[in-house]
Amino acid sequence: MSGALRRVALGSRNAEVWKMMSVMRKMQAGCSLGAIALALSGGAHADMTTDDWGSWGQVVAEGSLGFIDPGLEKGRLWLEGQMRWDGDWRHWYQGVARAALGYSLSDRATVWIGYSFVPTQNAGKPYLAQQDVWPGFRYVLPTEFGTFTFRTMLESNFIRGDQVRYQPRQMFRYLRPFDFEPRLSLIAWDEVFVRLNSTPWGGPAGFGQNRAFLGGGWSFDPALRVELGYMNQYIDSRPNQVMHNLIMGSLFINF
Amino acid sequence: MQCARQHPFGGFASAPDRIAVIGLLPFFALLSGCLSDAELLAENSRIALQTAEMRGAGELDCPRVKAAIVTEKEVPGQPLGELYSEYGVRVDGCGRTVFYDIECRDEKICAVREKPLPK
Numbered sequence: 001m002s003g004a005l006r007r008v009a010l011g012s013r014n015a016e017v018w019k020m021m022s023v024m025r026k027m028q029a030g031c032s033l034g035a036i037a038l039a040l041s042g043g044a045h046a047d048m049t050t051d052d053w054g055s056w057g058q059v060v061a062e063g064s065l066g067f068i069d070p071g072l073e074k075g076r077l078w079l080e081g082q083m084r085w086d087g088d089w090r091h092w093y094q095g096v097a098r099a100a101l102g103y104s105l106s107d108r109a110t111v112w113i114g115y116s117f118v119p120t121q122n123a124g125k126p127y128l129a130q131q132d133v134w135p136g137f138r139y140v141l142p143t144e145f146g147t148f149t150f151r152t153m154l155e156s157n158f159i160r161g162d163q164v165r166y167q168p169r170q171m172f173r174y175l176r177p178f179d180f181e182p183r184l185s186l187i188a189w190d191e192v193f194v195r196l197n198s199t200p201w202g203g204p205a206g207f208g209q210n211r212a213f214l215g216g217g218w219s220f221d222p223a224l225r226v227e228l229g230y231m232n233q234y235i236d237s238r239p240n241q242v243m244h245n246l247i248m249g250s251l252f253i254n255f
Numbered sequence: 256m257q258c259a260r261q262h263p264f265g266g267f268a269s270a271p272d273r274i275a276v277i278g279l280l281p282f283f284a285l286l287s288g289c290l291s292d293a294e295l296l297a298e299n300s301r302i303a304l305q306t307a308e309m310r311g312a313g314e315l316d317c318p319r320v321k322a323a324i325v326t327e328k329e330v331p332g333q334p335l336g337e338l339y340s341e342y343g344v345r346v347d348g349c350g351r352t353v354f355y356d357i358e359c360r361d362e363k364i365c366a367v368r369e370k371p372l373p374k
Contacts, residue, residue, distance in 0.1 A: 060334045060335070061334070062331070062333075062334040078334065104331075107292065107328065107329040107330060107331060107338060108329075108338065110331075140331065140337075140338055141289065142289070142290045142295060142337065142338055143288035143289050143290060144288040144290060145288050147336070147337045147338070149335055151335075173335060175335075175336060175337060177337075177360075177361070181363075182360070182361045182363050182364065183363050183364060217336075219332075219333070219336070219360070219364050221364060221366045222332050222333070222339045222358040222359075222360065222364060222365075222366045223332075223333065223366065224333065225332075225333040225336055252333040252334045252335060252336060253333065253334075254331070254332055254333045254334065254336075
């Protein structure tokens with residue numbers, strides 16, 4: 001075969017491979033949506049390899065950098081710590097330390113750049129010291145029916161070795177103070193994680209996990225709010241499916 | 256016989272179109288209920304003035320005080336929470352003046368900080 005013919009043949013073969021990859025990507029996206037739907041409907045329960053109870057506790061503090069210099073008033077600092085238990089509260093499995101710098105585009109929109117350290121000790125698995133870097137965006141939308149918050153984070157997860165997992169996550173959050181006691185609020189949110197690539201330690205590309213929360217919050221003053229509720233965490237780490245039923249407590253501080 | 260309903264804009268609303276429109280209804284409802292900063296500030300200004308007058312009357316030891324909003328803006332409250340209305344309020348009474356920063360969401364959640372007198 002001449003060089004030109006070989007190039008044409010390779011070109012058409014590449015085009016076929018590209019088409020196949022495109023179809024596979026579409027199927028994968030379809031499967032991911034299907035997995036989310038399955039997760040939300042609870043239909044995936046039959047394949048569940050873990051279904052347990054546990055708890056998450058978190059402290060989240062955020063404030064303007066104006067305390068350093070008035071010229072930095074639009075700068076924001078976000079500090080967060082979490083502890084997580086599973087195995088029906090018998091096993092500590094994860095912690096999170098998160099720090100981020102932000103810039104307020106308006107009183108409602110903030111862009112972020114952050115870092116998370118996530119030490120993880122899943123039962124029967126080796127210890128992982130995951131580190132994440134991420135840009136993020138948050139938008140707060142007050143309405144007559146309550147306040148909606150949209151938070152997007154584009155995580156790069158450094159789990160083990162030099163293979164990075166890219167994992168966007170999107171949160172939709174709703175908070176509505178009760179008319180009879182405005183310090184008490186109904187809080188509901190959902191956060192979806194999608195893995196953009198396959199890595200040996202981070203799982204295959206596609207739908208990653210869904211977190212759904214329903215609970216209540218109490219605002220002591222503009223600087224302090226506590227929340228308590230139930231969170232359902234569904235993780236698709238094929239071939240295993242994990243469902244954590246979690247009692248989640250949070251302390252939110254504005255400084 | 257014409258089965259499809261005539262679309263108000265001249266075309267025919269197909270099933271996918273109708274589903275898309277129905278799917279977007281919550282989004283439009285959400286947007287229609289949006290509150291602007293001006294609306295939030297107006298909503299909370301009454302309680303901010305009341306709070307400032309009560310606090311000022313005590314601090315100035317003056318039964319008749321008058322409060323006025325000098326500055327106002329919306330600020331983020333606790334993380335992943337609501338916006339709060341922040342007012343700079345001047346209170347005059349019995350020949351004296353005091354300034355406060357007041358952050359309010361409603362009459363149950365207001366925080367007051369005294370500000371030094373502007374030079």
